[in-house]
Amino acid sequence: MRGALRALKLKTPIRKQTTSKRRFLRKSVASVMLLNMLCFSLVPAMAMAETNQAAGAASTKPAAAQAATTSIPSVQSLGLQVKSAVLIEPVSGQVLLNVNGDEALPPASMTKMMTEYIVADLVKKGKFKWDDVVTVGKNASETIGSRIFLAEGDQHTIKELYIAMAVGSANDATVALAEHVAGSEQAFVKMMNDEAKRMGMKTAHFANSTGLDIADMPKEFRTPGNQETVMSAMDAAILAKYIVTDHPDFTQFTTIQNYKFRKRDTKPMVNWNWMLEANKNVTNFKQYAYPGLDGLKTGHTKNAGNCFTGTAVRNGTRLISVVMGAKTEGARFVESRKVLDYGFNNFEVKQIVPPKTTVTGAENVTVKKAKNTSIPVVTDQAVSFVVPKGVDTTKIQTKVALAEEGSLTAPLKQGTKVGTVTYSFKAPGLEQTLEKTVNLITAQDAEKAGWFKLLMRAIGDFFRDLFNGIKNLF
Structure with missing residues (x-):
């Protein structure tokens, strides 16, 4: 009996050891199997990661290429043949192009933009009406250059004279409007210079309502002194900005292709703005017609060369361009196309907030x-x-x-x-x-x-x- 118990006591530790060894063996086998499973599962995952990384690297190349294609070309690459040029977006006032744009230069008939603004503003405020009758004075009747040959005592409405000014750049119609509004052209000139200061035009100075050289004004009505009309391309752009912003109906005048001032006139006056989009069907002008262009004002004198303030709308975005000192009438529109294309092709209006x-x-x-x-x-x-x-x-x-x-x-x-x-x-x-x-x-x-x-x-x-x-x- 005692021997049996002793034998049982001896066997018990052996069984426990054997059981422990079996458990250890099982755990080891399970660990090895688990390790193998993890290793084999990581291989395809790593392969996929490498594939995705390679794909990601490949996808970054087109993105970089795309970034390169959206880079803005230099202004010098446009090869502009002008004394100065400016391009702005009127809502924000951002300047997108500026080539000598702050130099004061003779603007010629682009001066009339200020006359247009003041007259339209006074009508808008109710001080005058478009159908008010204007009696032509001596100063207007003796004004030379581009004109509709008004005689002293002639009577026309403000609207008729305004169209002649906006479409045909008529100097005599412009003077008639200035004298009707302010009593004299010199009094109107003061209004012009006051407005220029209010608008923040830094270089602009007006000597008359038309942009003519002082020597070309009628002697009796010439501006005292020798301070001629000057305006930088930047100031012209600022003035145009006020026109399109404060008087968005400006296009009812600037888009008129031709206008017969009197019934007896044999030919209508033709708009000096050859870039009007509507001119795409006009044989003489279709090479200059520009999509979305609806204004604004040309200018030319011997001292000024050929100038043009243009404005066009595409996809809801309006831009204003100014070129000054082009060599020919056609060249001012060719150069304006370069400037406007530069803006529309490379920029967009984006809402940030x-x-x-x-x-x-x-x-x-x-x-x-x-x-x-x-x-x-x-x-x-x-x-x-x-x-x-x-x-x-x-x-x-x-x-x-x-x-x-x-x-x-x-x-x-x-x-x-x-x-x-x-x-x-x-x-x-x-x-x-x-x-x-x-x-x-x-x-x-x-x-x-x-x-x-x-x-x-x-x-x-x-x-x-x-x-x-x-x-x-x-």
Whole structure:
């Protein structure tokens, strides 16, 4: 009996050892199998990763190639044959091309754009009507150059004379309008120069309403001194911007291809703007016709050479071009085509921020005595930039300026300005950093809290300040 028990005790450790060895063997086999499975599963995964990486590398090449194709050509590559040239987008005012654009030069009949603006503005404000009758004076009747041969005492409506000025660049019609509006051409010239300052035209000076040299004006009505009319291409573009922005109906005059001023006239006057899109069907002008072009004004004198301020619309985007000092009438349109093509082919208007946008870090403002002292804030308008086509516009920088803490008190209506935000973007291919500042406004009303709520808030603030004061003692 004792021997049997002793034998059983001896066998028990052996069984435990054997069991442990079997478990260890099983775990080892399982580990090896698991390791093999993992290794074999990683092989195709790694192969796929390498394939995807190779595909990714291959896909980056076309992207880089595409970026290269969207790069902006140099202005020098256009080979412009002019003294100066400018291209702008009128809504943003962005300058897309500038070749000697700040030099003051004689603008010839592009001067009439200011006369057109002032007359149209006075009609718009109700001070004159298009069907008001103008009696032609001596100054207009003796004016030379491009004209419709008005005689002193002739009577025509403002609209008739305006069309003659816009379409046929008639100097006598222009002077007649200037004298009717201001009483004399010299008084009108003062209005022109005042407007130039208001518009921010830095070089412009007007000596008359037409753009004629002072020596070519009737002697009795010549401007004193020898300060001739001058205007840079940039100033001409600014003036055109005001025309298309403040008077978007300008095309009712500038797109007229020909106009018979009097019934007895044997031939109608023909628009000096050969680039009008409608001229694509006119034999003599179809080589110059430009898609979307609907204005604006030509100019020519011996001193000025051939000038043209043009404007065209494509896909909802309007551009304004100015060329000055071209050698021939046709050349000014050929050069304008180069400038406009440069803009439409390489740039696009892109909305950077939609209206009513919340700015990160300036989501709310504190309004004293309001029911809800934290009022949400949004931008008051959209922000758009003219950028190179295909450029990434996600890296926009913002600079916020909010009203000082504690300066806002209820009640405030929704839409109240409480600050500004400036968006800036440096586009590749452009020298200038694009910037636009918009207002930050309240997104809802800030109603004034009742007296009881204000009392409870004041008591709470008192005890909060008291507690903080005590806490700071320790």
